[in-house]
Amino acid sequence: MIGRLTGILAEKNPPQIVLDVNGVGYEIDVPMSTFYNLPAAGEKTKLLTHFAVREDGHYLYGFLSEGERFAFRQLLKVSGIGARTALSVLSGLSVGDLAAAVAQQELGRLIKIPGIGKKTAERLLLELKGKLAETTGVSLHAVADDAKHDIANALLALGYNEKEAAAAMKQLPPDIGTSDGIRQALKMLSKA
Template identity: 85%
Template sequence: MIGRLTGVIAEKNPPQIVLDVNGVGYELDVPMSTFYNLPSVGDKATLLCHFAVREDGHYLYGFLSESERFAFRQLLKISGIGARTALSVLSGLSVADLAAAVARQEVGRLIKVPGIGKKTAERLLLELKGKLAETTGAALPATVDDAAQDILNALLALGYNEKEAGGALKQLPAGVSTSDGIRQALKLLSKV
């Protein structure tokens, strides 16, 4: 198995790169989170790898961090999730965001990722529960206020983006009920 490669970046064609390791060019598919953090063509880079052998070929996937590779491997263990879908999830969400979404069971965050529908998102949340937070070191709040989470989910379901919904949530008084919080948040958002 190929676990890590160090070489010079020869080509960058998202989501694929070619890493020249002592004259041998390895094609690696990488999530966009890794792609955007890679150095320029001609510079040296080290990537952690996941090597997959399938009937139609051998494939290498590259990651800048162990947490990304671990999350990718956890995603692959889920029935119906292939490498392309796993890369798409990691391209759309950071590992910390994915771990937070799983911990809070936020379907809305996952269905924003291209190629992920509601049923797939629900299956991901169920299968990944408890598997990412400890290993990725994702910092989650010690207690998540249920009313605040319900208000946030309602605003996201109504079509507001996370920035707008989060901004409105911060302006609400502490301990507000879900229904009052939604009503007050909508008033705040209508003034913007």
């Protein structure tokens, strides 16, 4: 219903702002990633919005980028995730970091976000898999390459030589995450 608003930033009280659009003040909840990038109060700004109607009221959420709004909407589709939790996730991780965490299935990155427990994080990883990477510009191949690089560096730091690390790396699945890859590589190297 309301897809975008352009107006003067009247108030900034995290996580809410008031945007004055031709004399009408819209109260908009924003993630902290958007809040920190807003101009000073009194300056003109444009926000992409998500309008939600619930039993207890009408709510407007604002974002500076299409990627943030898309990620917010994908988070809302996850069972048990409401708007407050979705804003919390986007406040704790950038969209790119969230997409990378989902692609690499890194539970630990999500658990660090306030309000996200282990079960919620597991549900996020499961239900968001494959839904964020293409629209956020995070390549799954780049993520996999970064994971492989991190795994190899971890093995070298633990005292294994390059030949041993390379042999273990060849046996790992191509899309494995960093922490799982290190764990599996160590198991393989301990048996050798």
